[in-house]
Amino acid sequence: MPSPSRTPGRRRAPGRVRRLPDGLSRRGASWALKSAAGLCVVGGAAVALTVPAELADAETEPTTALAAVDAGVAAAVADRSADAPAARSARREAAPAAVAPAGAAPVRPDALGVAGVTAVAKPKPKPTPKATEKAVGSSATGSSAPAAGSWNGATTSRCSGIGLIPNAVRLCSAVDSAIGPPTIGGRRASADEHGTGQAVDFMTSGAQGDAIAAYVQAHVSEFDVKYLIWKQRYWAPGEGWKLMEDRGSATQNHYDHVHVTVNY
Numbered sequence: 001m002p003s004p005s006r007t008p009g010r011r012r013a014p015g016r017v018r019r020l021p022d023g024l025s026r027r028g029a030s031w032a033l034k035s036a037a038g039l040c041v042v043g044g045a046a047v048a049l050t051v052p053a054e055l056a057d058a059e060t061e062p063t064t065a066l067a068a069v070d071a072g073v074a075a076a077v078a079d080r081s082a083d084a085p086a087a088r089s090a091r092r093e094a095a096p097a098a099v100a101p102a103g104a105a106p107v108r109p110d111a112l113g114v115a116g117v118t119a120v121a122k123p124k125p126k127p128t129p130k131a132t133e134k135a136v137g138s139s140a141t142g143s144s145a146p147a148a149g150s151w152n153g154a155t156t157s158r159c160s161g162i163g164l165i166p167n168a169v170r171l172c173s174a175v176d177s178a179i180g181p182p183t184i185g186g187r188r189a190s191a192d193e194h195g196t197g198q199a200v201d202f203m204t205s206g207a208q209g210d211a212i213a214a215y216v217q218a219h220v221s222e223f224d225v226k227y228l229i230w231k232q233r234y235w236a237p238g239e240g241w242k243l244m245e246d247r248g249s250a251t252q253n254h255y256d257h258v259h260v261t262v263n264y
Contacts, residue, residue, distance in 0.1 A: 162186025
């Protein structure tokens with residue numbers, strides 16, 4: 001016998017169908033339980049829910065189960081809200097107070113120096129005076145050289161026959177007239193200016209030699225003087241005195257005569 005025709009679509013499971021009261025389904029009851037558990041985790045408190053024996057069969061008594069869950073959640077939230085200020089105060093009182101580490105405070109440095117003393121700039125050293133060379137017009141003992149006389153331009157007899165060139169004759173005559181040294185040396189056979197007649201030796205020493213050297217220096221342009229040597233020193237116009245090497249004797253070092261050389 002053929003089975004009766006059924007309308008296509010959703011088929012009903014075999015067995016007796018139980019309906020939840022108040023229009024609730026199994027799915028609605030399960031969602032309510034999960035939401036209650038989530039609220040307990042977020043609030044931070046573990047809520048122990050004691051489900052009465054009569055709630056064991058949620059399918060038969062869903063309304064009673066939901067009411068118990070809602071009451072447990074509300075109690076847990078109320079307990080946490082009431083206890084929160086007291087718990088926070090207790091934690092703050094139990095926490096140790098912050099203490100600054102030893103040595104953290106600034107230390108005042110010790111005062112240095114002596115009070116009332118003002119620093120002053122270091123004085124600049126005074127320049128050391130340069131050693132001035134003794135003028136040729138004075139003697140070794142400090143006495144002044146004799147004053148030189150005048151020359152009228154005439155050639156003296158001691159300067160005319162000793163083989164000198166005209167400039168040397170004029171210089172020799174001027175020194176002979178102004179100062180009058182005891183001996184005058186002129187031209188002689190040598191390879192220097194004495195051999196050419198340009199050099200004159202005034203044989204003297206001491207203050208008179210200083211006076212002759214000073215007189216020659218004062219009339220350089222008049223007699224076209226090239227250089228002079230006196231007391232182991234060399235002098236040329238515009239160069240100043242220069243110390244010469246030791247030649248071993250008073251004559252070689254020109255301590256007993258003044259040597260003067262003129263240009264042609």
